[in-house]
Amino acid sequence: MTRRPPIDADLTIDPDIGRASTLPAKVYSDETFYRTILDRVFLRSWQFVGDSSLVRTPTQVHPFTWLEGSLDQPLLLTRDLSDRVHCLSNVCTHRGTTLIEHGGHERTITCRYHGRRFDLDGTCRSMPEFKDVVGFPSEADHLPRVPLGTFPHTASIDLPGPTTGLGRFLFASLRPAMGLGELVGEMERRVGWMPFDEFTFDQARSRDYLVRANWALYCDNYLEGFHIPFVHASLNAALDYGSYTTELYRYSNLQLGVASGGEDVFNLPSRSPDFGRNIAAYYYWLFPNTMFNFYPWGLSVNVVRPVAVNLTKVSFLTYVWDSSRLDRGAGAGLDRVEREDEAVVESVHRGTRSLLYERGRYSPTREQGVHHFHRLLVEAISRPG
Ligand code: FES
Ligand SMILES: [Fe+2]
The missing domain is CATH 3.90.380.10 (Naphthalene 1,2-dioxygenase Alpha Subunit; Chain A, domain 1)
Known part of the structure; x- marks a missing residue:
């Protein structure tokens, strides 16, 4: 006997709160629901990364694990020599080594396994023993860029790309289901008068x-x-x-x-x-x-x-x-x-x-x-x- 009917439980939540019932209990306790939620909800969510002091000056790099404990995605914040901030994959595009292990200052990102080098914006620059490789480097050899956004000042930068004027608090998303502005826009209108840079x-x-x-x-x-x-x-x-x-x-x-x-x-x-x-x-x-x-x-x-x-x-x-x-x-x-x-x-x-x-x-x-x-x-x- 199973405890409850399997996964196809009635998930309907009536829009009328006076008629609605809460989530079925299995959403909180069933392993299948847990994995489905990681995939459908968290993979497409915006996650808080930290504040802008993580990459305060050019050449500063900050590796972090996005959704540590569940999706565990190795990502990297960088501030390049042109003072632009990027969020990149922290995984070498050759055979998959994690690139930067500790925060600090780097002028380039060099893979310690076979020496592939990247600029701080993720562009693949060079690789030993690769001169006979056809079409190298290609788009696929650059480090993938990850959508990065900030609160406040989110509106113009919640799409993938370099960020110059940086709001205080940083968010990253692997596959955003919505723009960051849809999450933090109301908060910015309401409490955006606070001097976040002084916090x-x-x-x-x-x-x-x-x-x-x-x-x-x-x-x-x-x-x-x-x-x-x-x-x-x-x-x-x-x-x-x-x-x-x-x-x-x-x-x-x-x-x-x-x-x-x-x-x-x-x-x-x-x-x-x-x-x-x-x-x-x-x-x-x-x-x-x-x-x-x-x-x-x-x-x-x-x-x-x-x-x-x-x-x-x-x-x-x-x-x-x-x-x-x-x-x-x-x-x-x-x-x-x-x-x-x-x-x-x-x-x-x-x-x-x-x-x-x-x-x-x-x-x-x-x-x-x-x-x-x-x-x-x-x-x-x-x-x-
Ligand atoms: S895995 Fe990075 S250079 Fe080989
Ligand atoms: Fe409480």
Whole structure:
């Protein structure tokens, strides 16, 4: 006997939240669904890479693994001698060696296996013992370029190509299903007034968490403030639960945290669309697995990476804008809030494996973000090819 019918489960999520049922439990626990989601959702997604200081000066190179733990794609950021930034495959086009192992400065990229050389824009320049090879070098010998985009200033550069004026935060995609602007455009319109270039990465306040649950359950939990009064006593005291709202966009959504008092809120400039309001936090979710949480002290980026069907690595990356405002309001005690979330998400993961649980319903007033995510996930899973 199988636990549930095999893969062709009913994945329909009614567009009317009042009629809809949540994702079938097997989406979170079935190995086949896990692999399908990696292929249809993550391979075509935009992933946060880091900030522009990774390649601050010409000749700087930064190797990284795109979606480490699942798709594990070796990529390379470079800033060439003309000051242009590129995202390239970090795999030699001869026999497939990984090229650059450590960040630093290089004038050319030289493969340590048989000496093939590339310019910092990926152009294949030379190769020992290849003068008799017909048609060498050809297009296929250059390092493939990977679409790179930035927030802010994404609009003009979310297509593959070199990037000169660089926004602060970098995203890369192997096969983007949408332009980066469709993910971050609304966020830029809303909070683009913040001086992101003044934000400083704080390693000591950044860390990774391993969560024994499916990645999508972690996102489900993030996408509703419904649980705050039940799970997070400290956060609940800082927020006005009645004023907490969710705004939905095409591939992103915003949960707006309004302060319970007049302290620990943003000093909003008059050009902010929220000028005059007591905003304690902007919680932006970018499909499928990235969160940009803005607080009066700065930004906490959360990246939710699948490692296995039942294991997720969540990276909290902290960028401080105004250190005098740290540890106050909705942006205080994020480690405690994270541990509270982890415990509840791991409990849900165990629950979704029950033979007696299939799917649930949504609160139309409190779970719009979860419903939005599930609709996007089903849309992406069902997308042909
Ligand atoms: S694998 Fe790089 S030169 Fe042979
Ligand atoms: Fe939470």
